[in-house]
Amino acid sequence: MNAEIKVEAGGLELATPVVLASGCAGYGDEWLELVDLDAVGAVVLKGVSLEPWPGNAPPRIAEAPAGVINAVGLENVGLDTLVREKLPALDGLPCKVVANVVGRSRDEYRDVCSALAAERRVDALELNVSCPNVEARGMAFCADAEGLRDLVADCRDVAGKPLWVKLAPMVTDIVAVARAALDGGADALTIANTVPAMAVNVEARRAVLGNVYGGLSGPAIRPINLRLVHVVYKETGADLIASGGVDGWRAAAAYILAGARAVQVGTALFDNPGAPAEIVAGLKEYVKREMFDGLSFLVGKLRGDRK
Amino acid sequence: MTYVREIATVIANDADGDARMLRLGALRIAAAARPFQFVLAKVPAAGFMLRRPLSIFDAGDEEIELLIRPVSEGTGRLCRLAPGESCDLTGPFGREFDVPEDSVFVAGGIGVAGIFFALATAARSGRKAALVYGARTGAQLYAGRQLGDLAVDVTSVTEDGSSGLKGLAADFIPGIPSAETKLMSRALKEDLPPYRRAVIACGPRAMYVALHKILGDDARWYALMEERMACGVGACRSCAVPVREPAGSYVAACEEGPLVDAAAVDWGRLGEEI
Structure with a gap:
């Protein structure tokens, strides 16, 4: 039914190139009644840590021009509850399941990956490497290429499944970071996480978010992440999954032409839970209209591209 | 759901x-x-x-x-x-909630929007229902016609005294001991039920703070939490309400609420009003 838009990305065969993004998609079944999961290739679960994390003080969300700033703070139920209560509920899900892993140390990432390796309902793992590393004075894991390679290699050793690494957009050299993750053994890179941001309530003279800083998502960051996807694709040719402001088929097609094999949809769900189905319908129409053999043929096929 | x-x-x-x-x-x-x-x-x-x-x-x-x-x-x-x-x-x-038989409703301003349906459902099923409705000023007491159509005992309270009793809604809840003396002096309707009724409230943060002070920790009361929200289905965890157990944790207003047991809420860690 979806033959023309079936894709292979990061070691997974996806029925459609639409992936629900970590954080917005909960534990995979919250949206069942509003989002058509037949239009979804994979759902990336909320980031999970070894122990439960309570998350940040509210308010946790603010509307921004063409975007949303969130500071949920990776609230999650922890590994045990995920395995015991959340994963069994996903048995009937019509799409692939990707578990997203967060941590404060290399050991924590490795322990979580190792435990999830045994879970049959988890088809792949995605590492969120934007978390602060307590062993490196709180510096984000992705800020140090060498450290990132070691972290990914540790996880690769134990994961036993396809491994995706979700990069942060605000780094000095995205290609160096991407190469480090690939050297460590990543099967695909998700590009990219939210952009650090804040909002101020001028009447109250306070930051809107309880955590003051948050991460900007939505169409506001799409042109930024589009370039990152393109740069990394040109330099590495790796399997990329684009993330950032995908709210319709045109945005999805743009990312695919820039080099992504699949796209993640997150913030758009809030405004339009019908977005995944609309994107799939639009992409099918696009592939048919332009008479391509299939969507995969379009990956990185920009005309007049930089040499 | x-x-x-x-x-x-x-x-x-x-x-x-x-x-x-x-x-x-x-x-x-x-x-x-x-x-x-x-x-x-x-x-x-x-x-x-x-x-x-x-x-x-x-x-x-x-x-x-x-x-x-x-x-x-x-x-x-x-x-x-x-x-x-x-x-x-x-x-x-949001969750459904079985309203205890002896409940008294408390609303603040536009907060009447959050509890009218429950109040009306109680009244329409022939149950005795009471509302203490407070606002800063008479112009912010909404739904006058709709409330008038219900067989509900409404006590209006305004901070500036422009309509109904003067003061805060929290001070005029029938059946709540610390409001008793004021109740006597204001000669509210007779036939008040015994105190310690359940209180179901929807209003601004300031009203919840006042209720928390007056009702104390052991009262049965429920607050409708209005938070900044994104998904409504419990997925994104944006609408966090701080709770006491486990210490430092949160529940999602869209999933556990919006009406939550006030005794479970950690009122000191609430976010700013939306």
């Missing part, structure tokens, strides 16, 4: 003070709607990334009513929806 997305049709949009009462044709949401539940309404304009959470003021067989105060650009746009226009809704979200 059953959520749906429904393109509702605006049937009426009437002024109620500085707020608007929207009546919407929404078959599926109306059929599923229960007291205390809410919808997420898409702002009918480009550039708005989040739907607005709105309490279901009342629901019939095929229609729902939303009482909306234009406190921001988004709610302002919703308030300007004209009859015949459509409104993209998702919902109904």
Whole structure:
């Protein structure tokens, strides 16, 4: 039914190139009644840590021009509850399941990956490497290429499944970071996480978010992440999954032409839970209209591209 | 729980003070709607990334009513929806709640939108229902006509004394010991039930703080938590309400609420008013 838009990305065969993004998609079944999961290739679960994390003080969300700033703070139920209560509920899900892993140390990432390796309902793992590393004075894991390679290699050793690494957009050299993750053994890179941001309530003279800083998502960051996807694709040719402001088929097609094999949809769900189905319908129409053999043929096929 | 997305049709949009009462044709949401539940309404304009959470003021067989105060650009746009226009809704979200038999309702200002449905459901089923309705000033006491149509005992309270009793709603809750002396002196209606009734409240943060002070920790009371929200289905964890157990943790207002047991809330860690 979806033959023309079936894709292979990061070691997974996806029925459609639409992936629900970590954080917005909960534990995979919250949206069942509003989002058509037949239009979804994979759902990336909320980031999970070894122990439960309570998350940040509210308010946790603010509307921004063409975007949303969130500071949920990776609230999650922890590994045990995920395995015991959340994963069994996903048995009937019509799409692939990707578990997203967060941590404060290399050991924590490795322990979580190792435990999830045994879970049959988890088809792949995605590492969120934007978390602060307590062993490196709180510096984000992705800020140090060498450290990132070691972290990914540790996880690769134990994961036993396809491994995706979700990069942060605000780094000095995205290609160096991407190469480090690939050297460590990543099967695909998700590009990219939210952009650090804040909002101020001028009447109250306070930051809107309880955590003051948050991460900007939505169409506001799409042109930024589009370039990152393109740069990394040109330099590495790796399997990329684009993330950032995908709210319709045109945005999805743009990312695919820039080099992504699949796209993640997150913030758009809030405004339009019908977005995944609309994107799939639009992409099918696009592939048919332009008479391509299939969507995969379009990956990185920009005309007049930089040499 | 059953959520749906429904393109509702605006049937009426009437002024109620500085707020608007929207009546919407929404078959599926109306059929599923229960007291205390809410919808997420898409702002009918480009550039708005989040739907607005709105309490279901009342629901019939095929229609729902939303009482909306234009406190921001988004709610302002919703308030300007004209009859015949459509409104993209998702919902109904939030838990149902069995209202204890002896409950007294407390509302503050536009907060009446969050509890009217429950109050009306109690009154329509022949139960004795009471509302203490407070506001800063008489102009912010909404839904006068709708409340008048119900067999409900309404005590109006305003801070400036422009309508009803003068003071705070929290000071005039029948059956609450610390309000007793004032009750006697104000000679409210006789036949007051014994104190320690359950209190169900919807209003601004300041009202909850006052209620918390007056009711103490051991009272049975429930607060409707209105938080900044994104998904409505418990996925995104944006609408965090701080709770005491486990220490430092949160529940999602859309999933555990919006009506929550006030004894469980860690009132000292609440976020700012939306």
